Amino acid sequence: xxxxxxxxxxxxxxxxxxxxxxxxxxxxxxxxxxxxxxxxxxxxxxxxxxxxxxxxxxxxxxxxxxxxxxxxxxxxxxxxxxxxxxxxxxxxxxxxxxxxxxxxxxxxxxxxxxxxxxxxxxxxxxxxxxxxxxxxxxxxxxxxxxxxxxxxxxxxxxxxxxxxxxxxxxxxxxxxxxxxxxxxxxxxxxxxxxxxxxxxxxxxxxxxxxxxxxxxxxxxxxxxxxxxxxxxxxxxxxxxxxxxxxxxxxxxxxxxxxxxxxxxxxxxxxxxxxxxxxxxxxxxxxxxxxxxxxxxxxxxxxxxxxxxxxxxxxxxxxxxxxxxxxxxxxxxxxxxxxxxxxxxxxxxxxxxx
Ligand code: NAD
Ligand code: DAU
Numbered sequence: 001x002x003x004x005x006x007x008x009x010x011x012x013x014x015x016x017x018x019x020x021x022x023x024x025x026x027x028x029x030x031x032x033x034x035x036x037x038x039x040x041x042x043x044x045x046x047x048x049x050x051x052x053x054x055x056x057x058x059x060x061x062x063x064x065x066x067x068x069x070x071x072x073x074x075x076x077x078x079x080x081x082x083x084x085x086x087x088x089x090x091x092x093x094x095x096x097x098x099x100x101x102x103x104x105x106x107x108x109x110x111x112x113x114x115x116x117x118x119x120x121x122x123x124x125x126x127x128x129x130x131x132x133x134x135x136x137x138x139x140x141x142x143x144x145x146x147x148x149x150x151x152x153x154x155x156x157x158x159x160x161x162x163x164x165x166x167x168x169x170x171x172x173x174x175x176x177x178x179x180x181x182x183x184x185x186x187x188x189x190x191x192x193x194x195x196x197x198x199x200x201x202x203x204x205x206x207x208x209x210x211x212x213x214x215x216x217x218x219x220x221x222x223x224x225x226x227x228x229x230x231x232x233x234x235x236x237x238x239x240x241x242x243x244x245x246x247x248x249x250x251x252x253x254x255x256x257x258x259x260x261x262x263x264x265x266x267x268x269x270x271x272x273x274x275x276x277x278x279x280x281x282x283x284x285x286x287x288x289x290x291x292x293x294x295x296x297x298x299x300x301x302x303x304x305x306x307x308x309x310x311x312x313x314x315x316x317x318x319x320x321x322x323x324x325x326x327x328x329x330x331x332x333x334x335x336x337x338x339x340x341x342x343x344x345x346x347x348x349x350x351x352x353x
Pocket of ligand 2: 089090091092133134135136186187188189197198199200202214215216217219221222223258290297
């Protein structure tokens with residue numbers, strides 16, 4: 001894919017998307033990067049202040065469910081590559097409002113596939129549609145083992161069901177219309193600019209404010225955490241060097257029980273905030289479990305390591321230190337994204353706890 005010159009990145013104002021946009025804009029000045037985002041509650045152009053004036057960067061506000069808008073954008077910008085990250089991404093919200101996940105993650109993805117297919121109209125040489133997906137499509141691990149690229153899909157939440165459906169549509173367009181695609185399934189990301197509805201930034205925000213730290217159930221669920229910039233690096237290498245029609249699992253070899261992770265964050269923040277050891281851990285509060293809560297995710301990332309030479313670049317300890325440092329240095333960002341609608345979301349979601 002070395003010939004690609006114009007790349008449409010969807011969801012570029014979100015957490016992972018903003019890291020992908022930043023990486024592509026700065027690393028590939030010869031490429032034009034079009035960031036298409038609807039700016040939902042999760043989209044924030046503040047995430048991209050450092051690159052917004054770059055000559056090879058353009059932002060377009062649009063909804064991936066809007067076929068007419070997509071048609072115009074493809075006609076105007078003529079992308080030869082698409083990196084599709086736009087999605088509703090929070091499992092808890094998918095439990096309270098599954099339809100939003102069906103319309104954006106399923107119908108939005110199919111609408112985007114149609115736009116690419118029509119714009120490229122069979123002239124597929126040098127074109128690539130990259131669909132960014134999640135390890136949650138594989139379901140929940142109970143008896144050890146890892147998700148490989150061959151693991152059968154078994155989604156358990158409305159979010160993962162909608163992502164699984166979108167993955168199936170991407171592969172179906174590849175098979176039926178020969179649309180050139182590549183797909184990846186990644187484990188839990190963490191890092192800067194992460195919306196504080198998700199575990200790590202929520203805990204960091206609550207620790208700094210001395211608010212209760214809501215741990216679902218017994219805190220025994222296990223996630224495999226990857227630094228977001230390592231995910232962006234994996235997306236870069238897959239976009240440029242991944243096999244046509246290929247699937248790549250991406251993970252951090254880094255499994256943590258939620259309760260152990262929260263204790264680690266408390267220790268790091270006690271040290272950085274000059275609090276006495278054990279002070280923040282006293283805020284830990286066990287709350288009602290998430291409905292249908294997946295027990296464990298763990299990725300076997302040996303294919304991408306073997307075939308494309310990608311590996312996580314930093315340890316979890318280092319990544320968490322950097323992450324906490326970023327949030328403490330950017331408390332205005334946290335204050336901004338947690339004002340307004342976030343307060344209502346938080347009150348409604350955690351009030352039953
Ligand atoms: P996010 O919620 O932080 O960002 C999603 C972005 O998509 C936002 O900028 C939002 O405005 C935009 N968006 C939402 N609906 C849209 C629509 N209808 N039209 C256009 N834009 C819309 O999500 P994230 O955590 O950065 O995840 C990005 C992608 O990566 C998602 O597809 C997600 O499934 C996948 N993923 C996430 C993780 C993770 O740990 N966060 C792990 C693996 C895969
Ligand atoms: O595995 C990849 C997925 O990781 C992505 O596809 C999703 O978009 C992303 O949101 C993430 O899903 P999780 O459900 O694993 O992430 P979340 O941060 O919501 O929760 C992580 C774990 O922490 C999970 O076991 C639930 C628990 N949790 C979460 C919150 C928000 C708590 O115990 N308390 C909380 O308040």
